[in-house]
Amino acid sequence: MPSRKKRRSSTPDSISKPAPAPSARRLGEPELLAIVAAALCGVHAWLAGFALNPDGVSYLDLGNRVASGDWASLVQGYWSPFYPALIGILSRLTGRDPTALVALAHAINGAAAIAAIGLLWWWSRDIERPHLTRAMMATILLVSAGLPRIEAVTPDLLLLALMTWIGYELLVERGERWLLTGILLGLAFLAKTSSWPWLLLSIPLRLGGAGDPASRRTVLRSAAVCLVVMLAWILPLSAKAGQFTMGSAGRLNRCWYLDACDSRTPDTHTGKHTAYHQLTGDSTHRVVWAEFPRADLWTYAPWSDPTAWDAGVVTRTSSPPSAGELVAYWGRQARNSFGLWLAPVLLGVLLPWSLLNWGPETRRQLRENRSVLTVAMLGLAGIFQFVLIHSEPRLIAPFGLLFALAVLHGLSGGGASIERFQSLARQVLSILGLLVAAGFAVPRLREGFTSRPRINRAIASIAFTNTTLAANGKSQTRLVILGPALPVEAAAFLSGSRIVAQLLPASVAVVTAMSPDQQRAALTTMFGGKAQVAWLTTPGGGVSMVMIPSE
Numbered sequence: 001m002p003s004r005k006k007r008r009s010s011t012p013d014s015i016s017k018p019a020p021a022p023s024a025r026r027l028g029e030p031e032l033l034a035i036v037a038a039a040l041c042g043v044h045a046w047l048a049g050f051a052l053n054p055d056g057v058s059y060l061d062l063g064n065r066v067a068s069g070d071w072a073s074l075v076q077g078y079w080s081p082f083y084p085a086l087i088g089i090l091s092r093l094t095g096r097d098p099t100a101l102v103a104l105a106h107a108i109n110g111a112a113a114i115a116a117i118g119l120l121w122w123w124s125r126d127i128e129r130p131h132l133t134r135a136m137m138a139t140i141l142l143v144s145a146g147l148p149r150i151e152a153v154t155p156d157l158l159l160l161a162l163m164t165w166i167g168y169e170l171l172v173e174r175g176e177r178w179l180l181t182g183i184l185l186g187l188a189f190l191a192k193t194s195s196w197p198w199l200l201l202s203i204p205l206r207l208g209g210a211g212d213p214a215s216r217r218t219v220l221r222s223a224a225v226c227l228v229v230m231l232a233w234i235l236p237l238s239a240k241a242g243q244f245t246m247g248s249a250g251r252l253n254r255c256w257y258l259d260a261c262d263s264r265t266p267d268t269h270t271g272k273h274t275a276y277h278q279l280t281g282d283s284t285h286r287v288v289w290a291e292f293p294r295a296d297l298w299t300y301a302p303w304s305d306p307t308a309w310d311a312g313v314v315t316r317t318s319s320p321p322s323a324g325e326l327v328a329y330w331g332r333q334a335r336n337s338f339g340l341w342l343a344p345v346l347l348g349v350l351l352p353w354s355l356l357n358w359g360p361e362t363r364r365q366l367r368e369n370r371s372v373l374t375v376a377m378l379g380l381a382g383i384f385q386f387v388l389i390h391s392e393p394r395l396i397a398p399f400g401l402l403f404a405l406a407v408l409h410g411l412s413g414g415g416a417s418i419e420r421f422q423s424l425a426r427q428v429l430s431i432l433g434l435l436v437a438a439g440f441a442v443p444r445l446r447e448g449f450t451s452r453p454r455i456n457r458a459i460a461s462i463a464f465t466n467t468t469l470a471a472n473g474k475s476q477t478r479l480v481i482l483g484p485a486l487p488v489e490a491a492a493f494l495s496g497s498r499i500v501a502q503l504l505p506a507s508v509a510v511v512t513a514m515s516p517d518q519q520r521a522a523l524t525t526m527f528g529g530k531a532q533v534a535w536l537t538t539p540g541g542g543v544s545m546v547m548i549p550s551e
Contacts, residue, residue, distance in 0.1 A: 029133065029134075030121055030124055030125060030133035031121065033121075033133050033134060033137045033434075034117055034118065034120070034121035034133070034137065036137075037117045037137045037140065037141060038114045038117050038118070040141065040147065040441055040445070041110055041113040041114050041117065041147070041148060041150065042110055042114065043445060043448075044110070044147050044148070044150050044151070044444070044445065044448065045106050045107060045109060045110025045113075045150045046110075047151075047445065047448030047449060047451075047452055048106045048109075048150050048151040048448065049102075049103070049106070049452050049455050050099055050102045050103065050455050050494065051102075051106075051151045051153075051451075051455060052102050052153055052490035052493065052494065053152055053153060053154070053490065054300075054303060054486045054489045054490065055152070055153065055154050056102070056105065056152065056153025056154065056490070057153075057299050057300065057303070057304070057489045057490055057492075057493045058079055058298075058299075058303055058304040058305075059079060059083055059084045059087065059105070059153055059154065059155070060084070060087065060098075060101050060102065060105065060153065060493065061084075061297070061298050061299055061304045061493075062074055062079060062081075062084035062087075062088070062304070063083075063084040063085075063086075063087030063088040063091060063101065063105075064088065064091075064096060064101070065084075065088070065297060066084060066085050066087070066088025066089065067087075067088040067089075067091045067092060067096055070297075073297055074088075075236045075237055075240050076237075076240075076305050076307050076308065077237060077241065077245060077247045077248030077249070077306075077307035078247065078248050078249050078252060078305070078306040078307050079304075080155055080190060080191055080192050080193045080194075080247075080249075081190055081193075081233055082155060082158060082187065082190035082191040083108075083154070083155035083158055083191060086108060086158075087101065087104060087105055087108065090104060090108070091104060098493055098494050098495075098496055099494060102153065102494070105153040106150055106151070106153070108157075108158075109148075109149075109150040109152075109153075109157040109158075110150050110157075112157040112158050112160065112161040113140075113148040113150060113157055113160070113161070115161050116140060116160055116161040116164040116401075117137065117140060119161075119164050119165055119168060120133075120136040120137065120140060120164060121133065121136075121137075123136070123168055123172060123409075124136050131356075131430040131431075132408065132412050134430055134431055134433065134434055135349050135353050135408050135430075135433055136405070136408060137434070137437075138345075138348065138349050138433025138434045138436065138437045139345055139349050139401065139404045139405070139408070139433065140160075140164075140401060141437040141440070141441060142344040142345045142348060142349065142433065142436060142437050142440060143160075143342070143345050143397045143400045143401045143404060144160075144341075144393050144394055144397040145340070145341040145342075145344065145393040145397075145440075146344075146393075146440040146441070146444050147440065147441055147444050147445075148160065148397070149393065149394040149397070151448075152394055154394060155191045155192060156192075156394040156395065156397065156398065158191045159188060159191045159192050159195075159398040160397055160398045160401060162184055162187055162188045162191060162398070163188070163398040163399065163401055163402045164401060164405070165184055166181070166184050166185065166188065166402070167375060167401070167402050167405040167406065167409075169181045169184065170206075170371055170374070170375050170378075171371055171372065171375055171405065171406060171409045172409070174215075174371055175206070175215070175218055175219065175222065175371070176218060178218045178219075178221040178222040178225065179221075179222070179225055181222040181225075182221065182222035182223065182224065182225025182226040182228075182229070183225060183226075183229060185199060185202070185222065185223075185225075185226040185229075186225065186226040186227075186228070186229020186230055187229065189226070189229070189230045189233070190229065190230075190232075190233055193233065193246065193247040193249060194247065194249040194250055194253070195382070195385070196230070196246045196247070197250075197385055198378075198381055198382045198385050198399075199226065199230075201378075201381050202378055202381075203219065203220075203223050205374055205377055205378055205381070206219045206374055206378075207219050207220075208374070209370040209371060209373065209374030210370070211370055230246075234246055248306070248307045248310070250389070252306055252307070252310060253389050253390055254389055255310075255318065256390075257389050257390040258320070258321060258326070258329070258389060259318040259319065259320045259321075260318055260319045260320075261316055261317070261318040262316065262317045262318070263309075263310060263313045263316045264306075265300075265302040265303055265306075265309065265485065265486065266290045266302060266485065266502045266504055267484045267485055267486055267505065269313070269504075270317060270504075270506070271313065271314065271315035271316055271317055272313075272314035272315045273290065273309075273312050273313055273314055274312035274314065275290045275291055275292060275293075275309075275312055276288055276289070276290055276504075277289055277290075277291060277526075279522065279525065279526060285510055286507070286510070287503065287507040287510050287511060287522065287526070288503070288504045288506070288507050289480075289501055289502060289503045289504065289507065289526060290302075290501060290502050290504070291500065291501045291530075292499065292500055292501065292502075295478070295498045295499065295500040296498065298498070299489060299492050299493045299497070299498060299499060300485050300486075300489045300492065300499045301499075302485075303485075303486065303489065330387060330388065333386075333387040333388075333390075333391045334384075334387050336391060337383060337386075337387055337391045337396055338383075341391075341393040341396065341400075342383075342396070342400050344436050344437075344440065345400065345404055345433075347436075348432055348433045348435075348436035348437075349404065349408075349432075349433035349436075350404060350407050350408070352429040352430070352432045352433065353407070353408060353411055353433075354407070354411060355429060356426065356429055356430065357411040357412065358411065362410075362411055365410070366410055366411075369410060372406050372407075372409060372410035373406075373410075375402060375403075375405070375406035376403050376406035376407060376410070378399075378402060378403075378406075379399045379400065379401075379402035379403025379404070379405075379406060380399075380403055381399075382396070382398070382399025382402065383396045383399045383400060383403070385399075386399075477496060477497055477498060477532075478497070478498055478500045478530065478531040478532055478533075479492060479497045479498065479499045479500065479531060479532075479533055479534070479535055480499075480500065480501045480502065480503070480523070480526075480527050480530075480531045480533070480534040480535070480548065481499055481501070481502040481503070481534075481535050481537055482502075482503045482508045482511060482512070482534055482535065482536045482537065482546075483503070483505060483508050483535075483536060483537035483538065483539075484505065484537055484538070484539050485499055485502050485537070487537065487538075487539060487540065487541040488535060488537050488541055488543055491541070491543065492535075497533075500527075500530055500531050501526075501527060501530065501531060508536075511523075512536065519546070520549055523546070523548045523549075524548065524549045527548050528548065528549065531548055532547070532548055533545055533546070533547060533548060534546040534547075534548055
């Protein structure tokens with residue numbers, strides 16, 4: 001837990017003054033706001049229920065391998081290790097049933113969001129003005145363009161909690177606890193390995209913000225600790241790859257999003273691949289499919305280990321953008337990031353907070369407190385790292401939160417806001433962020449209450465299908481996908497199935513145009529003895545099942 005010790009500070013005591021012991025405090029507005037925010041995240045986690053995205057299936061697959069003791073399968077270049085390792089370890093308490101794993105992942109996300117809220121409450125107690133808590137709670141409920149993205153089974157909520165703590169260490173503790181700061185930065189890498197450019201940039205930024213040699217030594221010590229934590233992942237990953245590597249996420253995302261490569265999965269790949277096979281015939285009726293090795297490990301091998309899939313690409317089609325197209329792409333990414341997803345925080349919290357607190361005293365504090373500018377630049381750098389390749393609300397939220405916390409903390413000692421709010425306008429400005437947060441939270445929760453029964457019905461339908469197949473002596477553990485696989489990957493995972501092969505989309509029309517007898521014969525020739533069921537899928541996630549006769 002963060003320390004409450006008195007620390008050296010160049011800012012007024014209003015920023016660093018220790019709060020009274022918890023036993024001496026009554027349950028006031030800061031505590032109530034934190035409880036409400038935590039309750040919203042708890043309800044959101046429950047409503048997420050069994051919601052599952054394709055990325056989440058991959059993390060759960062990796063977590064399953066950890067739970068079975070297969071730590072070697074965790075070492076791959078695309079998916080970050082911290083989240084699936086945590087799922088795998090905790091799954092020993094909840095069981096490895098697919099629905100239990102999904103619920104566990106949402107519980108971890110909810111716990112991370114609540115932990116961040118608790119830390120923000122602890123932080124705001126240092127400053128004896130309850131409206132700082134209002135601003136902090138509104139920020140964490142808005143920085144993901146609404147409630148924290150607990151419904152996405154990804155490590156972004158872990159990173160959000162880590163960035164909250166990193167912000168506390170850099171702004172409140174001034175980075176003096178270098179060992180803890182280094183560990184937190186290293187864990188941020190393990191939670192999101194694609195953050196390594198940001199971590200490297202953080203070293204010169206923090207050194208530039210250090211005011212004296214002792215502070216610079218502290219920065220270097222924390223960087224050394226961070227490097228040690230990072231090496232715990234980089235060394236086995238590099239040994240497996242046969243060369244030094246920090247992961248393949250940046251390289252693959254650049255290929256997919258900037259160069260429009262067609263090699264992401266068999267859903268889109270139109271070139272040649274080492275996993276591709278074909279049913280001989282004339283060029284009009286040629287059928288091409290992919291068979292996935294180690295299908296007992298992964299629900300959908302190309303997506304659960306994209307690095308291995310990419311290594312098997314023989315020919316690739318891409319269209320790198322021109323300089324003008326690249327600038328236009330970055331412009332759209334920046335517009336969406338700041339003008340759409342971060343706009344509620346910027347306009348509903350940070351702008352009112354600046355109006356309330358700006359004054360001569362604030363300007364003096366900002367000139368003296370270099371850590372505020374350093375942390376604000378770190379937050380912006382993290383956002384722009386994703387703007388350069390691919391930006392989403394859940395990806396930029398941890399760094400948007402770091403930037404917002406720097407602004408809130410830096411302006412929290414201004415003389416303009418020390419006086420009690422007397423005018424109605426000031427009161428409205430102080431709670432504007434909470435009103436905006438409520439406006440975003442209500443429809444999200446309403447949508448959750450509406451969608452949960454639908455998800456439960458889908459789970460029940462999958463269970464009924466499995467029971468029916470078992471009664472007919474069939475097993476749905478090995479699937480062939482005729483069409484796109486990513487839209488139905490979650491259904492495959494929840495049904496306990498493994499996708500062992502997939503027809504390329506261009507070949508699906510050839511098979512579906514066959515007569516029923518020809519279709520059965522073709523499926524038997526290609527997949528007899530390898531799979532029991534074929535799913536004819538649509539881009540929207542629709543599924544029609546076809547039994548595959550044994551050879």
